[in-house]
Amino acid sequence: MVKQEYSVLNILRGMSALLVLFYHFFVFFFAHQATSAGLLQIEPMDLPAPFYLQAILDFPLNIGHFGVTFFFLISGFLIQPSLERYASLKDFVVHKILRLWPSYVICFATGLLFVYAFYLIGDGPFPYTWDHVCSYFFWVRDIFHYRLIDGSVWSLEIQIKFYLLAGIVWSLGRKNFPEKMCLLIVLLSIAVYGIHTAFDGEDVSWFYLVTLARKNLQYFMLILLGTCVYSLYKKQISWQKAIGLCGVLLACFVSPLFHAPDVIKTISYLLGFSIFAYLILFHATSIKAKGMWGRFINWVSDISYPVYIGHVLPGYVMMYLMIENGLSVYWGIFLSFIYVFLMSEIVHKKVEVAFAKRGGKFFSFFGEKVPVRS
Secondary structure (H helix, E strand, O other), X not given: OHHHHOHHHHHHHHHHHHHHHHHHHHHHHHHOHHHHHHHHOOOOOOOOOOOOHHXXXXXOOOHHHHHHHHHHHHHHHHHHHHHHOOOOHHHHHHHHHHHHHHHHHHHHHHHHHXXXXXXXXXXXXXXXXXXXXXXXXXXXXXXXXXXXXXXXOHHHHHHHHHHHHHHHHHHHOOOOHHHHHHXXXXXXXHHHHXXXXXXXXXXXXXXXXHHHXXXXXXXXXXXXXXXXXXXXXXXXXXXXXXXXXXXXXXXXXXXXXXXXXXXXXXXXXXXXXXHHHHHHHHHOOOOOOOHHHHHHHHXXXXXXXXXXXXXHHHHHHHXXXXXXXXXXXXXXXXXXXXXXXXXXXXXXXXXXXXXXXXXXXXXXXXXXXXXXXX
């Protein structure tokens, strides 16, 4: 089981979930009020800046993207062992659907209920169209160029595309998987950059897809860094090859192939990768969370998926309701934390675990290996 083989992943996953929660509730909500209000399609509020906000914004690290870095790297690290469990691309895709989609549907639908209640209290119409909502339910929101409803799901959309591409490459031949993935992503990035340069400024309806491809490919490189670390850790590639592959990916990641880099975000990603690689290569099993804090962080790790995908909409609704009723926004944050952890525990046990067991029975029935969480 992954949980026993790489104990440090549980710490990183749990810490990442807490960092993202803190960032969205204590930093992003105040620092980017126009975007926060835009998710609910309401007018931004003129909120007083918390005493800590400027210090966090001045710090040369974006804690939200720093936390997301570990989610991307963990996905890349676990993609090959996940692929190795299944005999075909179809089996792998079915596993990922059973692993991700049911919990996602519950969390997103619950968030929409919060938004519906928010507008019902204010005697306003539900702010999203059905096609907009459906695009979210089936992970094609960005492809059809709909605006964000939930501010955290963008990274999941990227990971879904990476899983599909990785599954296709794996099904065509398992040998030299990280090398083939790296070469493919680099070549695609160069091709998309060429198309972007050729048509930049032209009035073409599909140009937003080129911009989307550039964004996805850049983060594919970040995910692939996790894949290279896995191959090195398992001694499937040499240190020389791992350094070469990671060097190319990192050089491309910060290069003009993509948008002009945000320095703070780039530092956050690079620092996250450095910490991840060091911990995996030298402390993958030796570092364990112990005591009360250890039990807490392992629990957060277990429920991290519903925490990540299910906190923004309910949290922001409660925060805005507190403000509109003359109460402190921090009461909204307090209630949001209680809700998020309770909801995530229920979704984890009643949905994630339940579908994992059903998935295991499904694959066992057809003579395949029983999947485990990855």
